[in-house]
Amino acid sequence: MNAIDVHNLVKTYGDKTVVNDVTMSVAQGEISGFLGPNGSGKTTTIRVMCGLLTADSGGGTVLGYDLNTEQHKIKNQVGYMTQKFSFYEDLSIEENLSFVARLYQLSPYKQHVRDTLEDLGMTSRRHQLAGSLSGGWKQRLALAACIMHRPKLLLLDEPTAGVDPKARREFWDEIHALAAGGMTVLVSTHYMDEAERCHRINYISYGHLLASGTVQDVIDGANLTTFVVQGANINQIAKSIQNIDGVDQVAPFGNSLHVVGQNKDLLAKSLAIHAQSLGFQYHLDSTSLEDVFIQFMANSSDNMQ
Structure with missing residues (x-):
């Protein structure tokens, strides 16, 4: 049985359709990534799924x-971790968790708080005020509060925004440990490296679900071709080739460019024609998840405008 199995979800606000005919499933024990631009409907979809909103x-x-x-x-x-840190900043870590434990009527609540503090390595900081925590420790407190009642499904809405790379990696290690224990996780993120740590991903753009599958499934399904272009004046080269036949994207990566297109033969022909006159070399490369998502965004229109 899937932990999430929803179909044709629609949610509107006035004349704006924020979630438009979304159908998706998430298997039990799976970490499923939820990606898309700001305002694409991710948060609204998550809130419908956890019962906070009605479709x-x-x-x-x-x-x-x-x-x-x-x-x-x-x-x-369900455990639901929102984008914004939403705990009492003038209470300690332990006091915040005690409050949450009582809300869930956990008994004995002190034991649940102690166990949660220990599981997430927060015992030594239990008396520290929540407002004085760094971004990474605030994130850990929010996660602790979400899993204290042992939910079967964890919904995370951009949980690692604003935290350093080390804290992000530690957070994801914990998420994988929870999933290995049987918990299902749906996590929205803007970070491509985090998307690649999910078992499956779902891409939503302005209310429409455009792609679902493993990372490789989504990349293969986009049917894009990527060339790496290198030359002496890379900025001028980028300006010169961005409008030639077959080019959909030109993105700087260090001292080179990622040039992406949907028609491999046309793209290769155009680069061959201009390589000598513009003074660049090029070679075929693997299409990245970021290339695919930029293409999705370019082909979508903002339904909130």
């Missing part, structure tokens, strides 16, 4: 419960 149409199940009629049962089995 205007569509339905399905989350953890086996009906999305439209059993929202209260879904909420009890």
Whole structure:
């Protein structure tokens, strides 16, 4: 049974359709990435799935419960970590977790708090005020509060925004440990390296789900070709080739360019024609996940404009 199995979800605000006919599934114990530009409908979709919002149409199940009629049962089995740090900054780590434990009516609540502090390596900091924590430790506190009641599904909305690379890696190590223990995770992110750590990814753009599958599935399905271009004056080369036949994207990467197009033969022919006159060399390379997502964004229109 899938932990998430929803179909044709629609959510509107006034005349704006924020979630437009979204169908997706997430297997039990899977880490599923949820990607897309700002304003694409990721947060709204997550809130529908955890029972905080009701879809205007569509339905399905989350953890086996009906999305439209059993929202209260879904909420009890879900941990939801929002984008914004939402704990009492003038209370300590331990006091914040005690408050959350009482909300969930965990008994004995002190034991649950102690266990959670120990599991996430926060015991030595339990008396530190939440407001004085660094971004990485605030993130860890938020995760601790989300998993204290042992949810079956963890929904994370851009959880690593604003934290350093070491804290991000430690966070993802913890997520993989939770998934290995059977917890299902749906995480929205803008970081390509984080997307590549997911078992599967889903890309949503302005309300529409455009792609789902493994990272390699999504890259292969985009049917893009990428060449690496190198030369003496890379900035001038970028300006000169961005509008030639077959070129959809030109992106600087250090001292080279990633040149991406949908028609491999046309792109290769155009680069061959201009290589000598513009003074560059080029070779075929693998298309990256970032190349694919930029292409998705270029081909989508903002439904909120």
